[in-house]
Every structure is written in C-alpha cells, then in structure tokens.
Amino acid sequence: MLSVKNLSEIQQMILVILGVLVFASTLFWIWKKIKPSPQVDELVTRTKSWWVMASIFTTAAVVHPAVSFIAFGLLSFAALRELSSISKNFRTEDRSVIFWAYLAIPVQYFFAYMGWFAPFVVFIPVFMFTWIPFVLVLKGHTQDIARSMSVIPTHLMLTVFSISHLAYLLSLPELKDFAAGGRGLLLFVVFLTEMNDVFQFTWGKLLGRHKIIEKISPNKTWEGFIGGLLSTVGAALLLRFLTPFNTIEALGAGLVIACMGFVGDIIVSAIKRDFGLKDTGTAIKGHGGILDRIDSLAISAPFFFYYVYLLHIAK
C-alpha cells in the first residue's frame, strides 16, 4: 500500500501542488458553469497557466540537476529578450552591448551549477556592471550613454541575477537532518511566491478598499496585501517540512516572500507603465508575458536565497 509517510518531502510537495491545482480548476470550472462572468474566465485562463508553470518547475525540481540549470537559464534568456524588446531606452549602437548581456547568462548559470559562491555573487554586480559601461564607452557615442549604462545592468539584475538564485538553491551544500535539500527550498519559494500573488488577488477582490499605490497598480489594496501576507505566512508554516527552518524561521520566510513578491510585482508594473504596456508579451496565455509571471519571483528569489544562506549555510 502506498501511504503518504513513505513518500519523500519532494513527492509530498508535488502532491500538494497537484491538489491545489485540481481544486482550483474544479472550483472555477463549476463556478463558470453556474455563474459565467468575465472574471471567472480570467481565473480559468490563470489556472491553465499555473498548470504550465507548475509542470515546468516540478519537472525542473525532479529531473537531473543539469536540466534544471538549462531550464532556468532559458527562462532568464526569454525574460531578458522580452524586457529588451519592450524597452524604449536603447540606442541603435547599444545592440552589440546587449549581446554581451545575453552572454552573461551561460556564465552566471555555470557558476550556479558548479556551486562557486563568490564568482556567482560578484560576476553580475561587480564584473558585468563594469564591463557593460566599459564597452559602451569604447563605442564612442556619449549622447544618452548614461541611460544605457543604467538600463542594461538593471535588466540583467531583474532577469538573470535574480532567477539564477533559484538555480543556485539546487547547488547548496547538504544540510544535516534535512532530506528535501535544495529542491525542497526551490519548490517552497516558487510555490509560495505564486500563491502569494493569488492570495493578494483573492483578498483584494473580496475585501479590497484602500489602494496602496494607485498610479502604478490600481488593483493593489492594503486589504489584499495584508490578507495575502497572513495567508502566505500560514502556508509557509504548513510547508515547513520542505525546509530546514524552525517555526520562527518559517514565519520569517513567509514574510520575506510576501513582502518581496509585492515589491517585485510593482517594480515590473511601473516599468510596463513607462513603456505604455499592460502585459509585457503573450507567452503564457492569460498571464501576459514571461516577465509578468516572474515579476514577484525576480525579487523574492534572491531575498529568500540570502535568508536561507545567512541562517543555515554561512554559519
């Protein structure tokens, strides 16, 4: 007989994700049959994209680690491509310099794969942040050069440096008495960040009254944010078995993920508004572009990573 106790933490987590998705899909399906409305349609398309997202991340978490690093590298690549395509901030002479930014992706993920911590941490913020302005200078056009010098590194930060921390979770050294390892941490942060978006959305729809920052994101309310935060902290406590955290640490992780997910969300929203776009692309149906899906992760992933690192690895 198959019992839950015999399953590893990872398998349990995959069951949890599967359960949540089946529950959400059935709920919205019935809701749509009983009382159709455009809002339900929106939720239905959203669940479809969650299935896609969940399959990608689950596959990445269970197959050979090298495959996951390539998958995350491609995710960074697609996000960077999307961001530089919608950007209005480039000059024609920046083309070859943007090419350097793409080249940084395999290097950064190679460091993550090898588990070389120092190169991994300094490569983009120290080396690339110098190299990109340097090659821009070599081009010899100073008109608007300061803008390009800041835009290209920011794109690298949002799409490559951030997401590579998800991959590095898989290279963390083994911890004592903690079987789920990096894969558990990966599922934990991705699942909670996605759920936090959903919680904030739902609480906002149910109780939302007071807008937080109307000019950037009119749907964000204090009720949604706080409801989402409490739900995410609750979910973090439930999923503690995936992590080496004690109760207090799990609570803190929930707080970090909820707050930083929110920060990532509104940063990308503001960028989109600047470019006059609502969704950044059409890659995942109903979810706008790739960037729209990884916006919260782009900030929550590195913060969660260093939270784990400082608490459990760096000792």
Added chain:
Amino acid sequence: MKHLLLILIYKGLMPLFLKLIGVKITPKKPLQPNAQYIIVANHNSHIDTMALMSSIPVKDLNRTHPVAAATYFGKNSWLAVLSKLFVNTILIKRSEEGGESTALDVLGKFLSKGHSLIIFPEGSRGEPEKMQAFRKGIGVLLQRNPHIPYIPVYIQGTGKILPKGERLIVPYDALVHFGQPTFCEAQTVEAIVAEVETAILRLKD
C-alpha cells in the same frame, strides 16, 4: 537531394533558431500544402527570408523560391551558389540595371511550372521598421498571372535582430504575420501594387 537539404534546414534547425532569437509566426501553420502562391512581404532583414522559408509546408519547400537581387547575392560566385543551394533563391537583375523584362520572364517561367515565389517588393532591406515604396514588378507578375493568389505578410522587428549592414544577431521579439491567399481585384499594374501594399499594411495591427 536539394529538397532533403532544404527540409533539414527549414524544418529542423531554422525553426529552433528562430524561436530562440524571438521570431514568432502567426498563425502557426499559415500555408496550405500543394498550393501555388506568391508571398509578398515587407523587408528589413535576412531573417525575413529565413522565417518565410520556415513557414513553407514540407512538400513545397523545393518549389518555393525567394527572389533576390543578382547584384547582391551574385557578387561572387560562391555566394550565388550557396544562396541557390541553401535558400532556393532565384537571382534576378534589378530594373535599374536593365534587367526588368528578362527578370519578369524568368519568374514567369517558374510560375508556369507551378512553383511559388517569395517577393519583397521594397527591393532592398532598408532601415529597420521603415517601409519603402514598392517596386512595380510584383504588379506585372500578378497581372500576367491572375490565377495565382498573393499572400500578404507583415514582418515586424526583424530589423532589430539583424539590420542591414550588421553581422551580429541579437535576440528580439519579432512577429511574422501571414494574411490570407488573395486574388487581386485591381487591373492596372500600379493599382495592383497599391492593393498589395494596403493588404500588407492592414496586417500591421
């Protein structure tokens, strides 16, 4: 043998490469197999030809020819051979080089054999995201062959991936938007050219 090579390139490597650098084709299968047509598109980059060839059904790859200027691709003989072998090109002389009538006769011969053509009526790639005036060759061809439909295609963004005069390919989200096969309604050469141009611009949004 050549057909096999074309299949290997445009059904194997090229779609993967195009996907990676960000070229999207809509609709996903834009063309019916075993049909004859003249594909007419705006032109910003060599990527355009690659994307259009990748959209051709497997069976028809061998008998679909992008039309290119002999002065550019025939500059030296190995480039001409390569473009004929790997891109299935027909090289013609531009009108200003006095090649107009022979060029149209050559293309007419391919059409009467049942082959399809890919034509960029702007004549050259020009500046990214800017459409130049259409040349009238496309009008003459469609007037002489009223039984062959044209397919308008609007291409956007490829000039950012590989602009004229550059060698470095940089990823960028580009879109190749196919229209429906259309038999032209206009009668005169100029009117046909204008009709085709409008059909392409209509796909822009």
